[in-house]
Amino acid sequence: MKITVLKNGPLLVSEACTVLDAETGEEIAVAKAPFALCRCGHSVNKPFCDGAHGKQGFEGACAKQGG
Numbered sequence: 001m002k003i004t005v006l007k008n009g010p011l012l013v014s015e016a017c018t019v020l021d022a023e024t025g026e027e028i029a030v031a032k033a034p035f036a037l038c039r040c041g042h043s044v045n046k047p048f049c050d051g052a053h054g055k056q057g058f059e060g061a062c063a064k065q066g067g
């Protein structure tokens with residue numbers, strides 16, 4: 001499995017895997033792979049990306065910048 005950090009966007013997960021709710025420990029159903037996990041906080045379908053990052057102008061680097 002591979003997770004790709006997309007610039008100004010979500011985390012793209014390449015294969016099916018188990019996604020858990022940290023508060024309840026319950027499994028969150030994943031319909032298909034690949035799928036994208038929101039990292040902007042604006043999705044109405046968390047933890048999955050729904051494209052809201054684009055409308056919100058989310059800016060997120062792929063990796064830590066500078067020191």
Ligand code: FES
Nearest residue numbers: 038039040049053
């Ligand atoms: S990263 Fe896409 S909606 Fe948050």
